[in-house]
Amino acid sequence: MTNRTAPLFGTADASYRAAGELAGIRLLVADFYRIMDNWAGAKTIRAMHKADLSSSEDKLVCFLSGWLGGPRLYQERYGSISIPAFHAQWPIDAHARDAWLGCMHQAIELQPYSDEFKRYLFAQLSIPANRVVQASQARQQAAQ
Numbered sequence: 001m002t003n004r005t006a007p008l009f010g011t012a013d014a015s016y017r018a019a020g021e022l023a024g025i026r027l028l029v030a031d032f033y034r035i036m037d038n039w040a041g042a043k044t045i046r047a048m049h050k051a052d053l054s055s056s057e058d059k060l061v062c063f064l065s066g067w068l069g070g071p072r073l074y075q076e077r078y079g080s081i082s083i084p085a086f087h088a089q090w091p092i093d094a095h096a097r098d099a100w101l102g103c104m105h106q107a108i109e110l111q112p113y114s115d116e117f118k119r120y121l122f123a124q125l126s127i128p129a130n131r132v133v134q135a136s137q138a139r140q141q142a143a144q
Contacts, residue, residue: 009116009117009121010069010120010124011069013068013069013070015069015117015120015124016065016068016069016070018117018121019064019068019111019113019117020111020112020113021070022061022065022071024111025061025065025068025070026061027111028064028107028108028111029057029060029061029107030057031106031107031110031111032060032103032104032107033056033057033060035103035106036049036053036103037053041103042099042100042102042103043099044096044099045096045099045100045103059074059078061073062074062077063081083132090136091136091140092132092133092135092136093133093136093137094133096133097129097132101122101125101126101129104122104125105122108122
């Protein structure tokens, strides 16, 4: 029998702490956008962003902070967010989702997270990524 002393990821601020809190999230996001800038597989999604990524970086850091159980910085700075509604301005298909997840997977692998948290985080990020594709497809079908 295993005696788990740390809270489970996804409860309270356990995921936020496992990600290294705000400093760790900033490193993850910096690596994510650096990969997006340089990885040929991300060319399509990179084109969806402005040349200056600083605003995108700040928004993703703020979002992930609250999403992982830490301070709700996105709401404080930018207001409420619906991930599918926010991404409605772009047609997000499976290829774009896979490129985004590819960048995130590479960025996660660069972090000093436990293997358990790396797997958990990637699996959790895949859920909203899939929802964005579903919402985009539904909008496209409704427009036809």
